[in-house]
Amino acid sequence: MVLKVASWNVNSLNVRLPHVLQWLDSEKPDIVGLQETKLQDEKFPYRAFVDQGYEAVYSGQKTYNGVALLAKQGHELRKVLTDIPNMEDPQRRIIAAEIAGIRILNLYVVNGQAVGTDKYDYKLDWLERVTAFIEADMKKYPKYMIMGDFNIAPDDADVHDPEAWKDQILCSSPERAALDGIKELGFKDTFRLFEQKPQSFSWWDYRAAAFRRNIGLRIDLLLASDQLATSCTGSWVDREPRTWERPSDHAPVICEFDLADFTQSS
Numbered sequence: 712m713v714l715k716v717a718s719w720n721v722n723s724l725n726v727r728l729p730h731v732l733q734w735l736d737s738e739k740p741d742i743v744g745l746q747e748t749k750l751q752d753e754k755f756p757y758r759a760f761v762d763q764g765y766e767a768v769y770s771g772q773k774t775y776n777g778v779a780l781l782a783k784q785g786h787e788l789r790k791v792l793t794d795i796p797n798m799e800d801p802q803r804r805i806i807a808a809e810i811a812g813i814r815i816l817n818l819y820v821v822n823g824q825a826v827g828t829d830k831y832d833y834k835l836d837w838l839e840r841v842t843a844f845i846e847a848d849m850k851k852y853p854k855y856m857i858m859g860d861f862n863i864a865p866d867d868a869d870v871h872d873p874e875a876w877k878d879q880i881l882c883s884s885p886e887r888a889a890l891d892g893i894k895e896l897g898f899k900d901t902f903r904l905f906e907q908k909p910q911s912f913s914w915w916d917y918r919a920a921a922f923r924r925n926i927g928l929r930i931d932l933l934l935a936s937d938q939l940a941t942s943c944t945g946s947w948v949d950r951e952p953r954t955w956e957r958p959s960d961h962a963p964v965i966c967e968f969d970l971a972d973f974t975q976s977s
Contacts, residue, residue, distance in 0.1 A: 712970040713944070714811060715740040718858035718931055719952075720819070720914075720961035724748040724777070727959055728756055734952055734963065735763050741783050742810050744817035744858045748777030755779070770803045778806040778817050778859075786811050795844040798837075805841070807848075813939065814852035816845065818859035826883050834862075838889040846896050855936040857898060860914075860961065862930055863890045865900060869929035871910060881928060898934040901946035901966040913948050914961045922953055931964045942968045 717740040721727040724745065731745070743765075748755070750771045760767045764784050770793040771777035782788050788808040795805060804819040818841065823834035849855045863886045867873035876882040894900065902911075912927030921927060935943055946966035953962045 714742070714968045714970055715965065716742045716856065716858070716933065716968070717963050717965045718744045718746070718817070718933055719963040720746040720860040720931060720959060722747050722959040722961065724750055724756065726957065728759060730952055730955055730958065732759060732763055735765065738949070740965065741786060742815060743781040744815065745779040745781070746777070746817070746819035746860045748779055749774055750777055768806060768808055770806050772801070772803045776803045776819055778803060778819050780806055780808050780810070780815060780817055782810045795841065798840045798844070800837070809852070812854060814848065814855045816855070816857045818857065818861065820860060820862045822862045823880050823886070825880050826878065831880065835885055835889060842889070842892050842896070845893060849896060849936065853936065854939045856939060857893065857934040858932070860930060861890060861932050863887060864928045864930055865890055865932070868909075869912070871912065871926045871928070881930060894934065897937045899937065899940040901933045901935050901940065901943050902929070902964070904940065904943055905946055911948055913964050915953065917960055931961055933964055933966045935966070939968065944969050
């Protein structure tokens with residue numbers, strides 16, 4: 712039996728809800744993390760997801776940010792967390808739950824605006840605090856997944872033009888070092904566990920026909936703890952929703968786990 716896990720920055724759930732419901736119907740993932748829902752909690756379309764066969768937990772705010780976790784009915788969302796210790800932050804960027812025996816942490820990482828700005832410093836500090844939380848939290852959960860829009864391209868292979876992006880926001884050395892710090896806790900980038908087509912990206916600017924020209928970055932990631940990664944059987948980007956009318960600028964990223972391997976390694 713396969714467990715299918717996905718992450719998608721929808722860039723406004725109010726606008727993209729029909730896309731998300733269509734995609735859930737066709738792809739039938741078991742667990743989904745959404746970012747940039749841009750909705751206050753009282754406006755979250757919970758009933759639409761229930762009607763689609765999913766339970767949901769969410770943490771949102773008006774106009775900006777917002778995260779949610781969806782799980783197929785039958786997979787209980789337990790031990791839900793929307794704020795981490797020692798980090799008071801009004802921006803709704805973090806949600807975690809235990810689903811199907813896996814700790815799922817869904818992040819919408821700070822963009823950072825530009826290298827050297829106050830927002831860039833805030834991004835690096837935010838990542839440091841989140842990393843400290845993960846290090847403590849994963850001691851309770853050997854099977855752990857971190858998903859989301861990281862706003863960091865891990866490597867030059869994840870950038871359409873590495874020279875043009877060198878030392879720029881999303882690709883700077885301190886940002887990549889911060890991401891490496893998370894991975895060094897014991898996580899694998901599931902996408903890189905498998906051979907992939909060169910120039911595979913998950914985000915394309917709306918401007919300059921970037922998607923048609925494949926001018927993009929891979930900044931949406933699914934990181935699996937070492938123990939969980941051994942059961943991963945595939946990981947990919949689904950470009951199709953980016954072709955739809957009025958799409959998000961991000962595409963869903965997906966990975967699958969073999970539940971037989973998962974059970975044997977428990």
